[in-house]
Amino acid sequence: MSAVTRRWQRMFPGFQLRFTRWGGVFLGLTLVLAFAAVNSGNNGLIAVLGAALGSYVVSGAWSREVLGQVSAKVGPPVETFAGRPALFEIELVNTSRIFPAYGLVIKSADGTIVLAEGYIGPGESVKRTVSWCFEKRGRRQFGSWRLEVVLPLGFFIKSKEILEDRLILVYPAPVPGPVGEREGDEADRGVERFVGRGREGDVFQLRDFRDGDDTRQVHWKQTARQQRMISVDRRRTVDKPLIIRLDPSLSDLNDPAALSLFEKKISAATAAILRRLEHGEPVILSIGDTIFPVEQRRTGARRLLEPLALVRPVGEG
Numbered sequence: 001m002s003a004v005t006r007r008w009q010r011m012f013p014g015f016q017l018r019f020t021r022w023g024g025v026f027l028g029l030t031l032v033l034a035f036a037a038v039n040s041g042n043n044g045l046i047a048v049l050g051a052a053l054g055s056y057v058v059s060g061a062w063s064r065e066v067l068g069q070v071s072a073k074v075g076p077p078v079e080t081f082a083g084r085p086a087l088f089e090i091e092l093v094n095t096s097r098i099f100p101a102y103g104l105v106i107k108s109a110d111g112t113i114v115l116a117e118g119y120i121g122p123g124e125s126v127k128r129t130v131s132w133c134f135e136k137r138g139r140r141q142f143g144s145w146r147l148e149v150v151l152p153l154g155f156f157i158k159s160k161e162i163l164e165d166r167l168i169l170v171y172p173a174p175v176p177g178p179v180g181e182r183e184g185d186e187a188d189r190g191v192e193r194f195v196g197r198g199r200e201g202d203v204f205q206l207r208d209f210r211d212g213d214d215t216r217q218v219h220w221k222q223t224a225r226q227q228r229m230i231s232v233d234r235r236r237t238v239d240k241p242l243i244i245r246l247d248p249s250l251s252d253l254n255d256p257a258a259l260s261l262f263e264k265k266i267s268a269a270t271a272a273i274l275r276r277l278e279h280g281e282p283v284i285l286s287i288g289d290t291i292f293p294v295e296q297r298r299t300g301a302r303r304l305l306e307p308l309a310l311v312r313p314v315g316e317g
Helices: 003-011 021-040 043-069 191-195 220-226 256-278 302-310
Strands: 016-019 070-075 085-094 101-107 113-120 125-133 138-142 145-149 156-163 166-170 203-208 230-234 242-246 283-287 290-295
Touching: 021 043, 043 070, 043 101, 043 145, 043 156, 070 101, 070 145, 070 156, 085 101, 085 113, 113 125, 138 302, 166 302, 220 230, 242 256, 256 283, 256 302, 283 302, 290 302
Parallel strands: 242 283
Antiparallel strands: 016 156, 070 085, 085 125, 101 113, 101 145, 138 166, 145 156, 203 230, 283 290
8 A cells, every 4th residue: 555545544534525516507507618618719708617617626625625634533421321412522623734624514424413613724623512312222333423524615525534433332311210129118119219218317518410310309499599400418328238130031022011111120220320329339230140249439330330231121031
């Protein structure tokens, strides 16, 4: 592979070129103008034809230079939850010292516009945050994102790949609710109530309401005063880990109601784990016959959330 080819692939990965509708119309009019200029020998028409062809050259060279000199970096979120906007950090850098970049558009594989940036000056960079939502948990296909350049004259759309097609792990939506029944005093009580033991203790802190919080944690006076949802955390004494048990077996794998209940239990388990770890309280997860090691810190949540994101229901027996 020659040095020129390697440089081209580095500057224009997955390069694509296509006419715009305006570019096709302009090309057709240019051909008509060319026939008229040649047949008539009119110097004015020849001058107009030269200007038209020159504009094609200028547009093509400019847009190619912009596309080659603009680089994009996409930073994925640390955690992604189903049904929640995931925030991606995008940095666009125009490395050209001469040409400004106009009309930059980032699109996903299905043509959805992710980001549109009107102008980046020579040698400048911009950082933008875009949100993307995944409706279901598990490993989800993500990408490929392409950077398109249309201007300055809009005859062509030139694009290159900035984010390859990849898989991203999507955690279950953290929605509080019951996971299952417990023996003795905890029978028929949801995980959230079990976690909430000692909720009436001393106030530990006031903070913004987060996904997975119990609505009983809302501090209504501060919420009314600050015009946003405020939660109250209280000190609790924990003598042993919370064990969350999830049974993946279903009597009928084609029953929509059973599948829906299964997903709700997974979401409730996710909410309980996050809430518990936020307070530094130990949690053990059990899925079927598999028991995962105890976690007590928020930084270790992935080791419990990943199994919940990937678990699939199985038939009984």
